[in-house]
Amino acid sequence: MSTLELDRGRPAEAKLRVIDCDIHPAMNAWTEVHPYLAKKWIEHLTVYGSHLRHAFSEALTHPRMSPDAARVDAYPDEGGPPGSSLALMRSQHLDPNGVAFGMLIPLRWNPGSQRNLDFGVALTLAMNTWQVERWVKNEPRLRASILIAQEDTVGSVAEIEARASDPNFTQILLLPRTDEPLGRRRYWPIFEAAERNNLPIAVHVGGTNGHSSTGGGWPSYYMEEHHAVAETMQSVLSSLVFEGVFERFPGLRVVIMEGGLGWIPSFSARMDKHWSRLRSEVPHLKRSPSEYIREHVWFTTQPMEEPGRASQLIDLFDRIGWDRLLFSTDYPHWDFDDPRHAFKAPLSEAQRAQLLYGNAQAFYGID
Amino acid sequence: MVAGRPSADIDHAAIYAGAIDCDLHPALPGMQVLLPYLDDYWREMVSVRALDRLNLTLTSYPQNAPLSCRPDWKPEGTAKPGASLEAMQSHVLDRYQPRFGILNCLYGAQVMHSEDMAAVFCRATNDWIRDEWLSRDPRLRASIVIPAHNTELAVAEIERRADDPRFVQVLMLVSGEVTLGRRQLWPIYQAAERLGLPIGVHAGSAYRYAPTAVGWPSYYVEDYVAQSSAFENQLQSLISEGVFAKFPGLKLVAIESGLTWLSGFIWRADKTWKGVRAEVPWVTRAPSEIIRDHVRFTVQPIDAPDELAALMRLIEHLESDELFLFSTDYPHWQFDGDDALPTGLSETVRRKILCGNALATYPRLAWANSAMEVNA
Numbered sequence: 001m002s003t004l005e006l007d008r009g010r011p012a013e014a015k016l017r018v019i020d021c022d023i024h025p026a027m028n029a030w031t032e033v034h035p036y037l038a039k040k041w042i043e044h045l046t047v048y049g050s051h052l053r054h055a056f057s058e059a060l061t062h063p064r065m066s067p068d069a070a071r072v073d074a075y076p077d078e079g080g081p082p083g084s085s086l087a088l089m090r091s092q093h094l095d096p097n098g099v100a101f102g103m104l105i106p107l108r109w110n111p112g113s114q115r116n117l118d119f120g121v122a123l124t125l126a127m128n129t130w131q132v133e134r135w136v137k138n139e140p141r142l143r144a145s146i147l148i149a150q151e152d153t154v155g156s157v158a159e160i161e162a163r164a165s166d167p168n169f170t171q172i173l174l175l176p177r178t179d180e181p182l183g184r185r186r187y188w189p190i191f192e193a194a195e196r197n198n199l200p201i202a203v204h205v206g207g208t209n210g211h212s213s214t215g216g217g218w219p220s221y222y223m224e225e226h227h228a229v230a231e232t233m234q235s236v237l238s239s240l241v242f243e244g245v246f247e248r249f250p251g252l253r254v255v256i257m258e259g260g261l262g263w264i265p266s267f268s269a270r271m272d273k274h275w276s277r278l279r280s281e282v283p284h285l286k287r288s289p290s291e292y293i294r295e296h297v298w299f300t301t302q303p304m305e306e307p308g309r310a311s312q313l314i315d316l317f318d319r320i321g322w323d324r325l326l327f328s329t330d331y332p333h334w335d336f337d338d339p340r341h342a343f344k345a346p347l348s349e350a351q352r353a354q355l356l357y358g359n360a361q362a363f364y365g366i367d
Numbered sequence: 368m369v370a371g372r373p374s375a376d377i378d379h380a381a382i383y384a385g386a387i388d389c390d391l392h393p394a395l396p397g398m399q400v401l402l403p404y405l406d407d408y409w410r411e412m413v414s415v416r417a418l419d420r421l422n423l424t425l426t427s428y429p430q431n432a433p434l435s436c437r438p439d440w441k442p443e444g445t446a447k448p449g450a451s452l453e454a455m456q457s458h459v460l461d462r463y464q465p466r467f468g469i470l471n472c473l474y475g476a477q478v479m480h481s482e483d484m485a486a487v488f489c490r491a492t493n494d495w496i497r498d499e500w501l502s503r504d505p506r507l508r509a510s511i512v513i514p515a516h517n518t519e520l521a522v523a524e525i526e527r528r529a530d531d532p533r534f535v536q537v538l539m540l541v542s543g544e545v546t547l548g549r550r551q552l553w554p555i556y557q558a559a560e561r562l563g564l565p566i567g568v569h570a571g572s573a574y575r576y577a578p579t580a581v582g583w584p585s586y587y588v589e590d591y592v593a594q595s596s597a598f599e600n601q602l603q604s605l606i607s608e609g610v611f612a613k614f615p616g617l618k619l620v621a622i623e624s625g626l627t628w629l630s631g632f633i634w635r636a637d638k639t640w641k642g643v644r645a646e647v648p649w650v651t652r653a654p655s656e657i658i659r660d661h662v663r664f665t666v667q668p669i670d671a672p673d674e675l676a677a678l679m680r681l682i683e684h685l686e687s688d689e690l691f692l693f694s695t696d697y698p699h700w701q702f703d704g705d706d707a708l709p710t711g712l713s714e715t716v717r718r719k720i721l722c723g724n725a726l727a728t729y730p731r732l733a734w735a736n737s738a739m740e741v742n743a
Contacts, residue, residue, distance in 0.1 A: 065643045181581045181589075214600035215578040215593060216542035220549065220608060223643050223650075227603045228580060230635060231596035235579035238589050262631025263599075269677075270625050270670035271592055277433045277700055278588040305634045312630075312684060335642060 016098025017353070018339050019360035021300045022204070022257055022328035023093075023102045023142070025135055026068075026083035030108075032134065036126035044119055051115045053210030062225040066334045074332035082332035086139055093331045094141055097339055100357070101366060102142050103170060104131050105204050105257065111149045112174050113208045120149030124159055128169075136168045143364075145173035145202060150182075153189040160190070164197035170364045171200045171255070176229075176236045177207030183236075183243030195251040200298075200363065203236055204257040205229045233259030234267050237293060241271060244284040246292040255298040255326060255363070262305045265319035268293050294321060298363055300328035301355065302337040310345035322351065326360045379705055383463040383693075387725035387732065389665045390569075390622050390694035391459065391507075393500055394449035395474040395492060398423070400499070404491035409484075423475030427540075427571035427594075428699075432587060437700040448698040452503055459697045460506055463707065466722065467732055470500055470509040471538055471569055471622060477512055478540070478573040485514035489524055493534070501533045508732065510538035510567050516545075518554045525555070529562045535731040536565050536620065541594060542572035547601045548608030556614050563730040565618035565663075568601065570594040595625040595670065599632050602654075602662065606636065609649040611661045618728050620663045623696055625670040627677050630684040633658065659687050663728050665694035666708065666720060668701040675709035682716070692728065693721045 034042055050057040074082035106127050114120035124147045131144035146163045148156035163169045172194050194201050212218045213228040233256050271289035307313050329337050339356055398419040413419050428435045436448030440458050476488030489512045496509045511528045513521040528534040537559050559566050577583045578593045598621050636654035671677030682688045695707050726732055
């Protein structure tokens with residue numbers, strides 16, 4: 001196997017070819033979506049704001065360790081929050097990092113967690129149009145995600161159908177902290193629409209549902225809250241598998257975003273082991289849990305794991321499956337992964353190309 | 368039938384000689400056995416409220432679920448698996464001839480919302496364990512069952528048992544009323560450290576919250592699978608809150624955690640700590656180092672298709688073979704036949720897992736020798 005030195009310090013533009021599966025666009029001001037919101041919802045947002053299962057409507061009860069959870073160098077000179085300037089995104093990220101395609105993951109307002117379902121759906125419609133008008137039309141490398149308010153399945157399916165034929169959109173986006181575990185039947189119309197339109201479901205860290213972040217209560221610190229997103233993703237996968245979602249929707253593809261990688265092989269093995277004892281409870285499963293995961297689920301790579309030895313990272317990728325890993329940077333957030341340095345292991349050119357570009361190209365059907 | 372039946376030509380006693388089985392589950396048959404240990408008021412409450420008719424089997428371990436009892440260990444009739452000392456002797460104690468076996472009783476006393484009721488029933492449970500188990504087999508040791516949601520009453524129960532060296536650990540469920548690192552629980556850890564008692568954290572939930580951050584799953588298998596996620600969250604809590612910095616002598620044993628999640632956990636925890644340690648300035652060492660010093664893990668179940676490879680991988684990732692403790696998890700169905708520990712481990716590692724690591728974890732196992740001889 002040929003190996004490469006880390007190409008630190010060498011001109012990278014010529015070599016890097018990246019599909020970044022996790023870029024967070026921001027607004028200068030929320031009035032940016034006014035053109036796409038009905039007047040009554042603009043008033044609603046002004047008067048009542050977000051109404052979540054959460055102590056603050058516009059802040060987090062585990063404040064992040066940096067403002068906007070952002071890189072300190074990501075603030076545009078012209079003002080506005082990190083991620084709000086296309087010019088800076090180009091000059092700081094897309095151009096120097098060889099990003100050929102970037103998937104937009106808008107996180108503002110948490111539409112899927114809004115208790116007022118009509119308001120949540122209205123926000124998704126506005127933000128979906130905003131992604132196209134503000135970003136994709138001005139930067140052909142970017143692609144939009146169909147944000148849905150999953151607690152209103154009728155509204156969600158309508159929005160999926162409305163956008164499905166628009167090539168600016170590559171996937172359906174929701175956040176994992178749903179009101180009920182994602183595999184529960186109330187969400188199946190969404191999976192049906194996703195399968196029918198051959199759109200993957202992207203599940204990106206976030207959301208608020210009123211349930212504590214752990215089965216043993218609320219954590220005190222952001223250090224715990226940040227860790228717990230991995231366990232949250234474990235529960236999402238467990239629910240999708242044991243409810244039989246992949247049995248019922250054999251064409252469904254799911255991508256778990258920003259949930260970490262180190263837990264995937266052990267959690268798959270855990271599901272297999274205990275399913276082997278308890279399978280009489282879930283007779284609708286025809287195969288072992290790990291088979292469903294291996295066939296239906298992909299994972300974005302940021303934040304990249306950093307085991308003690310490079311061989312342990314290679315071993316981890318071997319056990320997850322190299323073809324299931326989609327590179328992501330999380331730009332402009334603080335724990336950004338640089339495509340040059342993220343993989344702290346010697347990779348062959350082919351492996352590097354597969355992780356940075358090939359897997360996402362195949363996954364999203366990019367020509 | 369189970370796949371791997373006990374094979375007659377293997378000398379189990381020789382392989383497991385001197386072993387310390389760190390996870391045995393005695394089943395409390397019903398509240399009637401606690402009556403002798405209750406005062407007049409609580410005996411009356413049991414009678415008036417018919418509490419003895421309540422089935423306090425935990426949702427975390429449904430009595431008849433396949434995981435709760437290995438098929439060839441099932442008792443006749445309606446008896447609870449694990450309720451018979453004679454059966455435990457025949458299935459484990461006489462078969463493997465461990466030097467010690469540690470009892471972790473998962474009866475419902477510790478999860479009652481009433482702190483008074485929980486404390487009274489925990490106290491009676493510990494009395495019953497002492498009289499019906501510890502005093503009837505000198506190899507047995509036990510964990511102290513506590514009402515963890517009332518720190519004052521929990522500490523009182525720990526102190527009540529402290530003079531009996533056969534109580535070697537304090538038992539808590541992995542999912543209780545608050546995350547385990549919270550300062551309100553620290554008096555429990557302070558007492559445990561002072562009295563040479565590790566904190567045994569066992570899989571199981573008081574169900575004060577949905578078992579997952581995404582709500583209530585449909586199936587028991589999902590609840591059980593989520594137990595390892597709960598261990599990850601609780602270790603992160605204990606580390607972040609600085610419990611091990613505050614109580615440098617404290618040991619914690621993760622019991623029935625599934626084990627293989629530990630590699631991914633230390634990678635993520637170490638990386639997260641490097642990024643956000645300014646939030647928790649009392650955490651001055653990497654989580655993986657703290658775990659190596661303070662946390663031990665029982666080895667049933669091992670969540671992996673190849674358990675030997677999984678254990679060797681963990682030893683490599685954790686850079687230590689001193690973290691793992693032998694357990695059968697009797698009568699839970701975690702292994703078949705006699706493969707309580709994967710075959711193929713080096714003699715050194717096997718001896719450490721079977722007994723050396725437990726002796727280093729539980730100081731009271733050494734204190735208890737004289738008491739054992741008296742009872743024998």
